[in-house]
Amino acid sequence: MRVVIAEDLALLRDGLTRLLEAYGCEVVAAVENAEALAEALTRLEPDVAVVDVRMPPTFTDEGLRAAITARTRRPGLPVLVLSQYVEQLYARELLGSGDGAIGYLLKDRVADVATFVEAVRTVAAGGTVLDPEVVSALIARAPDDGPVSRLTSREREVLGLMAQGRSNAAIAAALFVTEKAISKHTSNIFMKLDLDPDDDSSNRRVMAVIAYLQS
């Protein structure tokens, strides 16, 4: 898997490179600003880009804008955006920039190395990965008397993990139950939220859940 990393702080750029290489990814470029990122994305055509939101010269949201621009130029380009803060607004913009192959995570998540690398692979494979903080905020703002309130607490847990982009197998592993139990939960959730149960491909399922929560 060929990866481009864009991160302005050398400490983190080197750390990410080392981490991804330790897991067998090929880091084809590690750049420090949005301009170099755009250039690397067109020239190297990587399988996935890992991008910091805040970069020079203005240190605001260059990384985010560069990611969205790159995805309009090359639809479906997999981008995983990292940030020290997560914003619902940014999550919306990223999710609106095309169908799947997008990720938005807090930088803290890199400490859980295996899960982080898994997230990079998911995005590269066209999946969607959202930070738990974004998801829990989305669930928290669901109306108290709405359909989400009819879910059991276990179902809500599963809903959260689904929205983060986890597969049934991953959810089962995280909750220490069988995959079969999870698929029972998911079909319950789909029924209670009145979503189309046939939407079972991993990514379309995430998008359906998020679209539901964002509405």
Added chain:
Amino acid sequence: MTAATALAVPRSERFVAGMRRRVALTGVSLVYVLLAPLALVLLCTLTVSLGVAVTGVGLLLLLVLVPLAAQLAGLHRRLAGRLLGVTIDAPYAPTARGSWWARLRGWAADPARWRDLAWTYVAVTLGWALAWLGVGLGLAVVWYAIFPGVYALVPEGTLANDYGFVNLDTQPEAYLNWVLLPVVFALWWWLEPVLVRCIAQLDRAMLAPSRAALERRVAEVSQSRAESIDHSAAELRRIERDLHDGAQARLVALGMNLGLAAELLENDPEAAARLLTEARDVTTSALGDLRSVVRGIHPPVLADRGLAGAVQALALDMAVPVSTTIVLAGRAPAPVESAVYFAVSELLANVGKHAAADRVSIDVSHDGRALVVVVEDDGVGGASPSGTGLSGVARRLTAFDGTMDVVSPAGGPTTITLEVPCALSSPRTSPSSATD
């Protein structure tokens, strides 16, 4: 005189109080009468000095006379303020520091100084006349009261009052003057408070800050408020950036190192050990980052030791020898301390960067009105008050009505004086006021 007060206080007591008040006011009139010659002297000397200003002698006289006029005006302000039950602020613009020429130019540009001069004209004419009237009424009451007695004491024929229809020239007739006593007394009773009030109002009108001055002040305050808001917004942004790029990033790296080390522990223990060592170093530098951010927000030594200790700490951090003389009888308000600390810190940083100085001295004192900090170095001079560093210092201080004065001729030495009006709390000798 309402029924309520009449019931509450007996008539006789009210009369005694009224008498006392009027006697006191007559005394005040006398004070005004005696002060007027001072105004007259100032008026003449000031006018003459202004007239001969071109000769240079006049200028030197003005250096003495203008502050004297301000002193006298200040006395009148306090007196009028007490009589009217208000506080009358001095309207002067801050006197420029530095050369006597700068001081004179500052005064000439200050309308309040010219109003002082105009006031002396009024004080020796209308003001003096009113004061004499006040004293005269009081004396008249006494005179009519004691007239028969005096008549008896002086030789026959010395005192004779010819009212036209009657000529008082015998002792029994002298008692007839008492007929006028109630009239004079009534005049004194009614007019004395009015006269003194008139004088006080006159002084207030001439000496209180003018409307234009107040408007200018409001404009200054709005400007400095906007600047301090800008300044604090920029500071917050800087702190956010420092945290984002410093401690936060290091903690992320730390998590990454530890995560990777955990994964490698089984297969490649040596690499894991290297990562752990690196992780330890990252915690150290993250703590260092946090410390410097905290120092940028509110230095711990300032919190512990106040301005005196914090300035000494700054002095010790400098590569060039810095002598400090700090005489503070208490602590300035915390925001002032903080502003002055960062101002001094910026000035010292400037000295370190540009001055090439061999010696620096810092003098911190309080002159009863303002905290005064003088930073002097023997470097190359040529510091510009409009440079980003120094203008930032000035901006920091304007929020507290503070001023910065820069004297830095090319070739040095450079003297920068900071003044921030404030009161000192808890009058105790600061334990860290010392020279090193």
